[in-house]
Amino acid sequence: MHQEQHPAPAPTRRLSREAIIDTALAQIDRSGAQSLSMRSLAQELGVEAMSLYRYVEGKDDLLERVVEQLMGDMTSRLDADLTEHWQGFLQALANEVRRLAVEHPKAFPLVATRPPAAPWLRPPLRSVELVNTFLSTLLGFGFTDEQAVHTYRSFSSFLLGQLLLEASVRGVDPVDTPFDDADPSGDDDESTLADAPQVLRLRPLLSEDRSEAEFETALEAVLDRLARDLAQ
Amino acid sequence: MHQEQHPAPAPTRRLSREAIIDTALAQIDRSGAQSLSMRSLAQELGVEAMSLYRYVEGKDDLLERVVEQLMGDMTSRLDADLTEHWQGFLQALANEVRRLAVEHPKAFPLVATRPPAAPWLRPPLRSVELVNTFLSTLLGFGFTDEQAVHTYRSFSSFLLGQLLLEASVRGVDPVDTPFDDADPSGDDDESTLADAPQVLRLRPLLSEDRSEAEFETALEAVLDRLARDLAQ
DNA sequence: CGGGCGCTGCTTACAGTGTAAGCACATATC
DNA sequence: GATATGTGCTTACACTGTAAGCAGCGCCCG
Numbered sequence: 417m418h419q420e421q422h423p424a425p426a427p428t429r430r431l432s433r434e435a436i437i438d439t440a441l442a443q444i445d446r447s448g449a450q451s452l453s454m455r456s457l458a459q460e461l462g463v464e465a466m467s468l469y470r471y472v473e474g475k476d477d478l479l480e481r482v483v484e485q486l487m488g489d490m491t492s493r494l495d496a497d498l499t500e501h502w503q504g505f506l507q508a509l510a511n512e513v514r515r516l517a518v519e520h521p522k523a524f525p526l527v528a529t530r531p532p533a534a535p536w537l538r539p540p541l542r543s544v545e546l547v548n549t550f551l552s553t554l555l556g557f558g559f560t561d562e563q564a565v566h567t568y569r570s571f572s573s574f575l576l577g578q579l580l581l582e583a584s585v586r587g588v589d590p591v592d593t594p595f596d597d598a599d600p601s602g603d604d605d606e607s608t609l610a611d612a613p614q615v616l617r618l619r620p621l622l623s624e625d626r627s628e629a630e631f632e633t634a635l636e637a638v639l640d641r642l643a644r645d646l647a648q
Numbered sequence: 649m650h651q652e653q654h655p656a657p658a659p660t661r662r663l664s665r666e667a668i669i670d671t672a673l674a675q676i677d678r679s680g681a682q683s684l685s686m687r688s689l690a691q692e693l694g695v696e697a698m699s700l701y702r703y704v705e706g707k708d709d710l711l712e713r714v715v716e717q718l719m720g721d722m723t724s725r726l727d728a729d730l731t732e733h734w735q736g737f738l739q740a741l742a743n744e745v746r747r748l749a750v751e752h753p754k755a756f757p758l759v760a761t762r763p764p765a766a767p768w769l770r771p772p773l774r775s776v777e778l779v780n781t782f783l784s785t786l787l788g789f790g791f792t793d794e795q796a797v798h799t800y801r802s803f804s805s806f807l808l809g810q811l812l813l814e815a816s817v818r819g820v821d822p823v824d825t826p827f828d829d830a831d832p833s834g835d836d837d838e839s840t841l842a843d844a845p846q847v848l849r850l851r852p853l854l855s856e857d858r859s860e861a862e863f864e865t866a867l868e869a870v871l872d873r874l875a876r877d878l879a880q
Numbered sequence: 881c882g883g884g885c886g887c888t889g890c891t892t893a894c895a896g897t898g899t900a901a902g903c904a905c906a907t908a909t910c
Numbered sequence: 911g912a913t914a915t916g917t918g919c920t921t922a923c924a925c926t927g928t929a930a931g932c933a934g935c936g937c938c939c940g
Contacts, residue, residue: 431917454898466899467918475898529761531816533840536847536854538813548844555846565853569862577809581770584763608766612780614787615768621797622768630801641869663888686927698928699889707927 431463433471437481444482444523448587454478483527486516487543494549502557503639506571509550510635513540517579521587528580538572540579559646567642574638582627663695665703669713676714676755680819686710715759718748719775726781734789735871738803741782742867745772749811749818756815760808770804772811791878799874806870814859 439460443452454475458465472478490512499505517524517540528540541547547568554564609616671692675684686707690697704710722744731737749756749772760772773779779800786796841848 453896455896464919466920469899470917525761529757529812529816531820535817535820536851539816544840544844544847548847551846551850561850561853565850566862568854569858570866573809573813573866575809576812577805577807580761580808580812581805584761584771585767588763588767608776612776614783615776615780618783618793618797619768621793622800626801630798634802634805637873641873685925687925696890698891701928702888 431461431467431471433481435461436468436471436478437485440478441482441485441520441523444526445520446522448522449479449526479526479530480533482523483530483542486520486523486527487546490516491543491545491549494546494553502554502559503643505553505557506567506639506642507635509571510575510631513575514579514582514631517583518586521583524579524583524587528576528583538569538576540576541568541572563646566645570638570642574634578631578634582631585625585627663693663699663703665713667693668700668703668710669717672710673714673717673752673755676758677752678754680754681711681758711758711762712765714755715762715774718752718755718759719778722748723775723777723781726778726785734786734791735875737785737789738799738871738874739867741803742807742863745807746811746814746863749815753815753817753819756811756819760812760815770801770808772807773800773804795878798877802870802874806866810863810866814863817857817859 436457440452440457443457443460454468455465458468461468468478472481493512494505494509499508516527524540527542530539530542532539532542534544537544537547541550550568550571551564554567555561559567609619615622668689672684672689675689675692686700687697690700693700700710704713725744726737726741731740748759756772759774762771762774764771764774766776769776769779773782782800782803783796786799787793791799841851847854
């Protein structure tokens, strides 16, 4: 029904919702969500801005679609990832969401901070299917309603805090060459840190990127905690 | 030095950085950071938009100042709040930041998600002084450098996840009268939830606002975990 | 006291944003 | 071939942040 009948009608002249969303995501990955405009997006698609409105309700809708695309087949990947204990499920979910944050650090803030469609959709778990999978999986493992919901809450805020911070670290462009940044005397850091001796002293330690290891251990801590809560 | 010499020169005609920042915060509290514009802010101050630029570098700078104002005297309040054990300090800090999130739910996303000035400033702890107080307090309690930094990391992502979610729940305007929202048949919720039976079933449970209690118990969990880490 | 000077707020202007409304043309159908 | 349908373009408007320069006031100094 929706098939093309021409052998090769035009190079890329044909617009499509998918292409728009993909290009939008690409542009966000490249230069951040802030600098995405309907016009720049249209230009990259070789098209005029208003043409996009045939496929998308507006910018908000577009961003929502991008988020939807990112959450994408996470649900299916998790269904396939059947494990024997709930810890395995949560671990798989955590890794899945983290992969998203690491692969799209500039886009992750969208997933994390866009106003959720419904009050029970807690970022960064933004798809109803996914939340449903979450709840029914846990219920399947014998959780009570309260336990499942409590776990959902704990887990989402764990993911949000951990990954939003990690994404924001990974999201900054390496434009700031950390050495030789002109201005060798009144360095921005030094001046601000004048009366913050501990920060100054611990700066190298604070700047280390331990995010992967920290994520793992924090995840284990959360799982431990949940196990303890369940046992009690 | 900065004294006024006139008895009463004009009603409010005198602009000031403080007044600008306060009004900006008020406007954000009222209608969200999204809808704050230099022009609307100027109008509320009975002034033209460009006048603001005498006191503020630009909009980004303004928002940064608002954040600064919010973090405000938190450091001093914490210094006064000397406690005997590090748990007390972290508890006081947590409550302080949570108070901020609860009192300014619409402004808190700024604190939480604005790109931090330095990589070692992890939202929502956005002031160098505060971070310095954090570190030196913990060091004062006998923490090693690594332990202090680790605690700083754990604690900031705990606060971020927990409070960003709480603020986003509290931040939505009660415009959505939950009943009688026209459109009685194809309700947005029902339609989306058609194939998410668990979400549909648990909706009341999911919509409950347990944020204060959850915050307390999550905080205790984090403190327990940290205590365990330290002992080992 | 007068003349400059600096500060304050205003005016104008421009480039950029999201998007509403209607037009032109290519395509698909009868 | 005529007509309907959709696709992309054009134009337009209200709004954003902000650069540049100007008008008037109060202050200080000669």
